Amino acid sequence: METHNTEDVTLMEEVVTMMMEAFKELCSILEGNQISKDLFNFEKSTWRLYSGVYSLCRVNSNLCNSMMYSTYGDLLKEYIHGTLLQSLRLKQGEFFLKELVTRWAHYKLIVGWLSNFFGYLERQYIPGNSIPTLSDVGINCFTHMVYGQIMCAIASPAVISLIDKERDGMKIDRTLVMRVFRIFVELGKGSMDLYEKDFEKPMLDDARDYYSRKASIWISECSCPEFMAKVEECLIGEEKRGRCYMYHTTEKKLVSRVENELLVVHETELLEKESSGLKSLLRDNKVDDLARIYRLFSRVHDGLKLISILFKEHVTCEGMALVKQAGDHESSKKVENKDHVAAGLLQEAQVLLIGRFIELHDKCLGYVKDCFQNDSLFFRALKEAFEVFCNKSITATSPAELLAVYCDFILKRGGIDHGTTFEQVVKLFTHVNEKDLFAEFHRARRLLFDKNDSDEHEKCLMAKLKQHCGGLFTSKMEGMVTDLTIFRDMQKSFEEFIQSNSEANPGIDLTVTVLTTGAWPSYKTCNLNLPPEMLRCVEVFEEFYRSRTKRRRLSWVYSLGTCKIIGHFEPKTMELLLNTFQAAALLLFNSSDRMSYSEIKDQLGLTDEDVNRVLHSLSCAKYKILNKEPDSENISETDYFSFNSKFTDRMRRIKVPLPQVDERKKVVEGVAKDRRYAVDAAIVRIMKHHKVLGHQQLMSECDEYLGRIFKPDFKLIKKRIEDLIGREYLERDANDSNVYRYIA
Template sequence: MSKIEKFWLHGCELESGRMAMNERKTIDLEQGWEFMQKGITKLKNILEGLPEPQFSSEDYMMLYTTIYNMCTQKPPHDYSQQLYDKYRESFEEYITSTVLPSLREKHDEFMLRELVKRWTNHKIMVRWLSRFFHYLDRYFIARRSLPPLNEVGLACFRDLVYQELKPKVRSAVISLIDQEREGEQIDRALLKNVLDIFVEIGMGQMDHYENDFEADMLKDTAAYYSRKASNWILEDSCPDYMLKAEECLKREKDRVSNYLHSSSEPKLLEKVQHELLSVYATQLLEKEHSGCHALLRDDKVDDLSRMFRLFSKIPRGLDPVSQIFKQHVTAEGTALVKQAEDAASNKKAEKKDVVGLQEQVFVRKVIELHDKYIAYVNECFQNHTLFHKALKEAFEIFCNKGVAGSSSAELLATFCDNILKKGGSEKLSDEAIEETLEKAKFSNKGPSNCRKKLARRLLFDKSANDDHERCILTKLKQQCGGQFTSKMDGMVTDLTLAKDNQVGFEEYLRNNPQANPGIDLTVTVLTTGFWPSYKTFDLNLPPEMVKCVELFREFYQTKTKHRKLTWMYSLGTCNIIGKFDPKTIELIVTTYQASALLLFNTSDRLSYSEIMTQLNLTDDDVVRLLHSLSCAKYKILNKEPNTKTISPTDYFEFNDKFTDKMRRIKIPLPPVDEKKKVIEDVDKDRRYAIDASIVRIMKSRKVLGHQQLVMECVEQLGRMFKPDFKAIKKRIEDLITRDYLERDKDNPNLFRYLA
C-alpha cells in the first residue's frame, strides 16, 4: 500500500469518527449497497477499458467510509455479514457476465492471452475492492475467523474460471511446448504468465500447478522423447545420439529458467534422462562401431567425458560404463601379456639378459597403460571411485597372469630393483626415478618379492640411493599400509645399526691388537624377524675364518648378552688371493666357495664326498659351488672326469695353470630357481596376515558369525591382497586348534574369542 493510500485510510477513519460524534444517520443496506455498486461498476468499466475517470481521493474515501459506517451501526443495522457476502457476489457476477463469455469464444494462443489479461484485471479488482471493504478484513473477518477478502476474491476466479478452463489451458500450453521442441518460435513470456496463474491460484500451495499442469506435461515429455529416442537409436551413432541427448537436456533446463516453475526441473530432467538414456543404455553403450568399447579403442576423450556426464545422471548409469572400461583395460593388458609371452618364447634360445630386457619392456608398457587409463579416470570420468575400482580390478586380472614363467609382482619388483640398484640398466635422473617409482607402485602385491630385492640391494651394497629406497617404502606404505612395509623399514634401520656395530668392532680390534685375526672382517648384524628367511647350515669353516667368527662373537657379547648370533654363511662373500703359476689373481667368491678353495691349501686332490664331508653341506649346495669352480667360465679347479656336470664320483685338483687377463675376478654361483620359494614365502606372509586380521576382528567383536568374520577379514586385507575364502576358512580352523577361537556349542557357524 502506497503512502497516499495510507493517508486516505487514516483520513477516512478520522471522518468516520467525526460522524460518530455528531450521531450520524443510519444507512440501510439497500441505500448503502447502491452507493457501493456505483463504485464497483466504475472499477469494472476502468478494467474493461471504457471511458471512465480515475478514482479520486474523495471517491476512495467515501467508498471506504460507507463500508465502515454500515459495519459499525448498532444491531440490527450492522451489515458486516451481508457486505461480506455481497463482496463475493460482486466477483461472481462480473466473472459470469463478462469474463467467462470473453474466454469461451477464444481458443489456443488467443485464449491464453485473454486468460492472462483477465487474471491480471481480476487481481487488480481484488486489490481495489479489498481496499474498499478493508474494514471487514480488520475486524469482522478477524473476529469470525473467515477467509480474508483477498482469498475470497481469488477463490472466485479459481472456482468459476480456472476449474472450467484448465483442461483447455493445459492442452494449449503443452502444445506450444512441443512446438518449441520441434524448433518453432513461441511466445515464452506468454507461457510464463499462464503458468504463473497455475502457481498463484494455489495461494501458497503448489497443488494446482503440479496436479493440473505438471503431471500431464511430464507425461507428454516422456511420450515426446520416447518417440524421438526410438528413431535416433536406429539412425545415429553413439556420439551423435549423446550430442542430441545432451542438447535436449540443456534445452529442457532452459525451458525451466524461462517459463516453467523451478520445482519442475528435477522431474522434467528425470523424464528426459529416462527416455533418452535409461531405456536405451545397453543398446547405446554396445553399439557395434561407435559404442563405449569403440570410444575407448579410438581414444575419443570428449565423447567419453560426455558419456560420463550423461550416464552419471541416471540411477546406476555408470555401472555398465565402468564394466566396459574394466573389460577394455583388461583386454589391452592381456594383449600385453600375450605379446610379452610370445616375445619371451621367441627369445628362449637367446641369452638370459635379452629375455630379461623383454620383461623390462613389458613392465614399461604396463606402466604406460596405467598412465593412459588413470588419465581417463581423472579427466574423462572425473576421478570417480567406480572407475578407480574398475581400473584396479582390471590390472589385478591381467597382472595375475604369468609372463615368461614370472608373476607380474615379481617382474614389477625386478623392474623397481633395476631402477634402485647400482649399475641398473635404467639410467634416470632423480626426478625421473621418483616419477617412475610412483607409477610402478600400482600393482605391487608381493611382499616377499619386494623384501627379497631390497634385502639383496642392502646386503650386497647394490642400492644406488638411500633416499630413493625410503621413497619407494613411503609410497608402498601409503598404498598398502604400515603392516606391509614394517619389515622393510626394519631392514633399512638394521643396516644403519650394523654400520655402527662395524665401527665398534674395528675400534675393539684396535684396542686389542693381540686379538687381531690378520683378516679384514666385516659383519652385518640383522634382526631375524625383518629379513627374508635364508638357509642356515653349520658350515665347517676353515680355521682362519673360525678365529674371525669367535673374535666377533666375543666383541658382540660385550655389547649384549641377551641376543644369539646365527651366522648366515650363504650370504657371505670373501676376497681371497689365488697364487697361480702365470700370475696371482684376486678372487671374489662366496663364503661356501672360499671354504672349498681353502681345502686345497692342505690337500692336492679331493673327492666329491671328501669336500662334502669336510664342508658339511648338502648335495645341492656342493654341486652348485663345485660347478662354479670347475665347469663354469672360470676353472679354478680341474675335475676328473672332465665333463660339464658334477657327480658324486668326481675328483678335484687345484688348477695352478689358471690365468685370466684381469687381476681381479668375481666367480658367481649358479642362480637358484627361487620362484617356488617366493610363492611359498608369499603364502606364508599371507597366512600370518590372515591370522592377525582374524584375531584383531575377534578381539574387538568377541562373538561373530562365520560369514561376517570372513567378509570383515576380506575388507581389512583388501589393500594388501585379495584373500581366498578357502584360505580364511583354513586359518580359522587353525586358530581354533591353537585356542585363539572356539565354536559355539549350539551354533557351529558362530565363533567366540578366547582371551
C-alpha cells in the same frame, strides 16, 4: 419478518444505481488507453459510493446485506459474460493467451475495486454468515464461467505449443507464458491441484513425448558423445525454462521427466555403442566426453551403476591384455633361450610389465579424479578391476615377486623421482593379495646385495609401505636397514683395528656384514673347510668382534660370500670374481696340480650338491678355469680336475657365476610357514575377544583380519582351528559343534 422504511429503500436504490454507473465507468476505463490516469480520477469521483455502501450496511438489515452481496456477484458475472468471454472467443493460440492475460488483469482490478466498495460488507456481513469472501466470489465466478468453459481447453495446449517451439529453437514471449502459468496458480486459491491437473500434467506428458521422439532419432543418427552433448544442452534449456516461468516444483518434475527419456531409457544402448560407447571413450582418452557422461548420469537414480561396471570391465580387459602379452613374450623367450628362462623370468620383461601396470593405474586413476569426480563407486570399480589381473601369475611367477623385482630395479636406478615412483608402487601394491610374499621376496632379493651406501630410497619405500600396512609389516625390513647402517660403522672400526694391530693383519682385504638373525631370511649354513688364507681372516674378525661384544655369537654363511682372486694364466693374469665356495675350491690347486672329485669334496667338507655346483661352474660352464677328465657336461664322482693354465678371455676381469639354487621355492615355503603362525595368532586374538563364537563368524573375522596382509585360504583356517582345539586353546560347545569357546 423484517420491515424497511421509505428512507432505507430509497438509499438502497440510490446505492445500487451509483454502483451500476461506477461499474460501467470502471469497465469503460479498462477498455481505454490511459488506465492509470483515468483510475486516479475515478477514485476521486466515487467517494459518495463508499459512503452510500457504508450507510446502507449500517442499517444492519440481512436483506440489504444479502442484496448488496448478490449485486457484487451479478456485476462480476455481467462483466465476464458481456465483455471477457466475448473477447476470448475471438482469439486462438498465442493471441488467446495475450488476451487472457490482459482480461485477467482487468478482471482482478474490477474485483479489487468492487471489494473496496463493499469493504464494510466484507468485515461485518460475510464472517457471520459463513459465505465466500468477496475475493473468493471473484475467483469462483471466473473459474466457473471462463476457466471451465474456454480457458482450460485452449490455454494449456497453447502454452505447451509455445514451449515446444522454444525447444525447437524459436524465440517466444517467456513473460506471456509466465503470466498464464500464474493464472492457473492464482485460480487455485492456495492449492496447486488445479495447476497440477490442468497445466503441469499435460505439459510434463508433452515433454515426455517430445523428448522420446527426439531421443529415438538421435540414438540412431548420433555417436555417444554427440548424443550426450545434445542431452546436456536440452537439460540446461529445461532448467532455465523452469526457473524462468514455471513453479519451482514443476522444474524438478520436468527435468526428471526429460532425464528419464534421454538418459535412463537409452542408457544401455548408448553406453555400449560399439564405436563410440563408454569403453571406446576410455580407450581413446576422451576426458571431456567422459566427464559429461558422468555429470549427466549422476543426476538419475542408479545412473552411475552401469558406467562403473563398464569402467571396471574396460580396466580389467586392459590389465588382462598386459598379462597375456607378458606371458606370450616369456613363452617365446623360453623357446629361444631355455637356460636363461630356467633361472627365472627375464627381469626386463618383469619390470616392463609392472611399469605398464603403473601407467594403467595412473591413467585410470586420472579418469576417476578428473572425469568421475572422485566418486567412491569408481574407486571401488578400479580396485576390483586391478585385483583381478594384479593377482595373476605370469608363467608361474607370482605378482608379489614381480613387484619385488620392480622395486629392486627402481632402487638401483638413478635419475628418477623415487618418492613419486614409490607412491605409484604402493598404489599398485594395495591391490596385491599376497603382501607378505612381496615382503619376503623383497628382503631376499634386495637389501643384502645392494652395494649403495645410501639408505634414503630404501627408507622412503618402507615409510610408504608402513603407512599402508602398519609397523609390523615393515619391522623386519627396518631391522635389515639398521643392520646395514651398523655394518658400515663396524667396517670402519675393523679397518682401524687392523691398522693399529699389525700382527692381526691377515694380509687380505676383508669385508664382513654382520646381520641380526631375526630380521633377515634364514640362509643355509655349512661347515666349509676354509683354506688357511681365508681361515686367518675369519679368526682376525672374530677376535675383533669379541672385543666389541661378549654376548653375541657369529655364524658364518659362506654361501653368501664373494672373493676376488688373481689368476696367473699363461696368456695373461686375470682377476676372478668368485663365490666363497668357488674360491676355496680353486685355492686347492695352489698345492696340487690334479685332484679327484672325492679329494675335492673331502678337503672342502661340502655336500655333493654344493660340490657339483662349484665344479660345474669352474669346468663345464662358460669359463673353463679347470680341466675335467673325462670331458663332458656332467659332473660325476669318478671325474678328475686340473688347473687350466691356458685359460684366457678378452676381459681382464670376469665374474664366474655359480648356478643358483631355486630360492623362490624356499621363500614360498617360508611364507607358508609364517602364515600358519599368523592364522593361529588371529584365531586366538579373535576368540579371546569374543570368548564364544560361531564357525562362520570366526571364519569371516579371520578373513577380514588377515586380508590386509594376505588372502587366507579357508581350508588353512579350518585346519588351524582343529590344531588349536588339539592344543587346548579352543573347545567346541557341548550343545553345538559349530560354536567354539576360548579356553583361558
